[in-house]
Amino acid sequence: MTSIQVQGLTKRYEDVVAVDNLSFEVDQGNVTGFLGPNGAGKTTTLRMLLGLATPTEGTATFNGRLYRDIVDPIHHVGAVLESTNFHPGRRARDHLRVICVAAGLSVDRADAVLEKVGLTDVGDRRVKGFSLGMRQRLGLAGALLGEPEVLILDEPANGLDPEGVHWLRTFLRSYADDGGTVLVSSHLLAEVAQTVDDVVIIAKGRLITESSLADLAHQATPGVWVRTPQAELLRDALVAQGTSAEMQTADSVLALETTTESVGLIAAGAGVVIYEMTSQHFDLEEFFLELTTTNGGVR
Amino acid sequence: MRKLIRAELLKLRTTRMFYGCAAAALLFVPLILAISIQTAGHKDAGPALTTSEGIRNVMSAAASGTTIILIIGILIMAGEFRHNTATSTFLVTPDRKRLVGAKLIAATIVGAGLAMVASLVTLVVAVPWLAAKDIHVSILSADVGLVLLAAIAASALYAMVGVGVGSLIRNQTAAVVVALVWVMVVESLLVTLLPDVGRWLPGGAVAALTGAATRDGGLLPMWAGGLLFAAYGLGFAATGSRFVLRRDVA
Numbered sequence: 001m002t003s004i005q006v007q008g009l010t011k012r013y014e015d016v017v018a019v020d021n022l023s024f025e026v027d028q029g030n031v032t033g034f035l036g037p038n039g040a041g042k043t044t045t046l047r048m049l050l051g052l053a054t055p056t057e058g059t060a061t062f063n064g065r066l067y068r069d070i071v072d073p074i075h076h077v078g079a080v081l082e083s084t085n086f087h088p089g090r091r092a093r094d095h096l097r098v099i100c101v102a103a104g105l106s107v108d109r110a111d112a113v114l115e116k117v118g119l120t121d122v123g124d125r126r127v128k129g130f131s132l133g134m135r136q137r138l139g140l141a142g143a144l145l146g147e148p149e150v151l152i153l154d155e156p157a158n159g160l161d162p163e164g165v166h167w168l169r170t171f172l173r174s175y176a177d178d179g180g181t182v183l184v185s186s187h188l189l190a191e192v193a194q195t196v197d198d199v200v201i202i203a204k205g206r207l208i209t210e211s212s213l214a215d216l217a218h219q220a221t222p223g224v225w226v227r228t229p230q231a232e233l234l235r236d237a238l239v240a241q242g243t244s245a246e247m248q249t250a251d252s253v254l255a256l257e258t259t260t261e262s263v264g265l266i267a268a269g270a271g272v273v274i275y276e277m278t279s280q281h282f283d284l285e286e287f288f289l290e291l292t293t294t295n296g297g298v299r
Numbered sequence: 300m301r302k303l304i305r306a307e308l309l310k311l312r313t314t315r316m317f318y319g320c321a322a323a324a325l326l327f328v329p330l331i332l333a334i335s336i337q338t339a340g341h342k343d344a345g346p347a348l349t350t351s352e353g354i355r356n357v358m359s360a361a362a363s364g365t366t367i368i369l370i371i372g373i374l375i376m377a378g379e380f381r382h383n384t385a386t387s388t389f390l391v392t393p394d395r396k397r398l399v400g401a402k403l404i405a406a407t408i409v410g411a412g413l414a415m416v417a418s419l420v421t422l423v424v425a426v427p428w429l430a431a432k433d434i435h436v437s438i439l440s441a442d443v444g445l446v447l448l449a450a451i452a453a454s455a456l457y458a459m460v461g462v463g464v465g466s467l468i469r470n471q472t473a474a475v476v477v478a479l480v481w482v483m484v485v486e487s488l489l490v491t492l493l494p495d496v497g498r499w500l501p502g503g504a505v506a507a508l509t510g511a512a513t514r515d516g517g518l519l520p521m522w523a524g525g526l527l528f529a530a531y532g533l534g535f536a537a538t539g540s541r542f543v544l545r546r547d548v549a
Contacts, residue, residue: 047548051393053548068394070393079390085384085386085387086384086387087310087313087378089314089315089316090314095313097309098306099306099391101302101306102302102303102305102388102391103302
């Protein structure tokens, strides 16, 4: 069952297309990583989803409903977009109490979420003295007030120390295990790779891929790269032996899901001369970088 | 709506800025009172204390914090964009019209509340002081009661107009500057150049309500001035929530 639907979403500013005909879905009960380089349009997409920006075209909905049309939305959707959206002179607990009052929640919820994010001791301090990491936690506390089914977090790991990142991972995992849906954006795949079930990757406002993390890892599967003057002959020999292989250039071949030993044996059997052979290591982050640069052409 | 109004009032009560503004608005009252009582009857100053106009002039000190109350109104709305708290506020209340409605009502409550305190200060300071000059006034007289009621109404409406201005001009500093320049420069210029237009402008309308001595002649009746001033506030707020607050927030 899907929880968030984005369909043909487009945001055009005067001369820039920030989000370009973007469509994807987020499944209920999963943690979905919303990934792309800086400037890919992630924040703009999330802002449109949350009714803070108006799409030029297309829709972004929660179970078919626009955020603006949900009554008391923070009971259903919790969102943390920036680390700066607090009044610097207001105390952390008061910031949360204001939200409680506006949403018709008991003000006791403020203390409950402060404890959940580990800010109980600083609840009476004014926000201007808070570090970026503390602001991220306070933002998350605000998102959790209404005990929502969906959490939307924009680059939540920014400003968190390693211990904070670990805490966030554990938290998101248990939130999803309890049936919650999470959409978490990041410009680093590695940051979320341990947490997410699915990924939505965008670059230059366009969808690059939408898949489960397992499928992405499969696409980024290791292989063996070979430089040889008899590239076509080697490829045919590999394929004949049941190893998938493809030409990289006129004099190089990439064999997938295999080892250097296996490729070496097949090459010897076919009498192919080898100049160079390297094992391609599995690196999701590199694959991510390749995906977002070659398809999106940002760098 | 009720919870939104309570939330807006809580927002004010949890920042020092509000207390500073409120204190400043109230500090003007004894200051203006002292000046108007001491100078009453002198040449180029207010009318003598023995006249009805003189008493009205003294009592109108209760409305001397209105400019600061206008600024409080602006802060209630434009302040959301100053610290980017608008994001959080709009996430809790996506309906801009409901939000502005709650802010208008909260501002009106705050404006009226401050003016009630200002009226009390006026009475506490002015009545014994005047009595010492052997001038006895009754709170129930039109010269006292009506002037104080008008000051309370004007203050409530000033706060409302402030919210309207803040929703038209999202930049807090710009909104405050525009409002002050309008109040202090533009409107008095327009009144001098086009006297017939003056009564229909916001300043003319509120002057009719408070019976400000500087602008006698040509003003609307008191009730009409109050209604017109309220219409300005609501008009600004409606326009702002329809066209300005719907714009994307950064």
